[in-house]
Amino acid sequence: MSTSREGGCACGAVRYRLTSEPLFVHCCHCLNCQRQTGSAFVINLLIEADRVELLSVEPQPVDVPRDDGSKQRIHRCPICQVAVFSEYGRPGVWFVRAGTLDDPSVVTPDVHIYTRSKVPWVTLPDEVPAFSEYYDTKALWPPESLERARAALRSGR
Ligand SMILES: [Zn+2]
Numbered sequence: 001m002s003t004s005r006e007g008g009c010a011c012g013a014v015r016y017r018l019t020s021e022p023l024f025v026h027c028c029h030c031l032n033c034q035r036q037t038g039s040a041f042v043i044n045l046l047i048e049a050d051r052v053e054l055l056s057v058e059p060q061p062v063d064v065p066r067d068d069g070s071k072q073r074i075h076r077c078p079i080c081q082v083a084v085f086s087e088y089g090r091p092g093v094w095f096v097r098a099g100t101l102d103d104p105s106v107v108t109p110d111v112h113i114y115t116r117s118k119v120p121w122v123t124l125p126d127e128v129p130a131f132s133e134y135y136d137t138k139a140l141w142p143p144e145s146l147e148r149a150r151a152a153l154r155s156g157r
């Protein structure tokens, strides 16, 4: 996805630019993501928060309940309420919703997760790893991404 890394909400108030490639790309089929998006899955670009450059207004954080009793912080446009990023409790790493990119077709999932609740009519490609729940990042992420994630944790953002 080297060409276009810009995206935004529906009304245009929130615009962002990713300043590098993501760490990893998740396609999540869990029930929380299905409920939040009203769709079959969500595609998230995992990237350091400080590599998400906001070009306009600040998205508004909304704490959304999850099935396990925890809350997930979802950042939405304060005007049209489209969700652009979320956090899953890992400090310094944001989950950018790939569908908000100007060109979502530049993104391909690196892994499919929580396939235990995948809807039956979605067929996954053989060549992409898929897990019924979560997975071991150390086994799957490129070494460079692991090092970047460690640095983001250290910086404590
Ligand atoms: Zn908006």
Ligand SMILES: [Zn+2]
Binding pocket: 028, 029, 030, 031, 032, 033, 034, 114
């Ligand atoms: Zn999910």
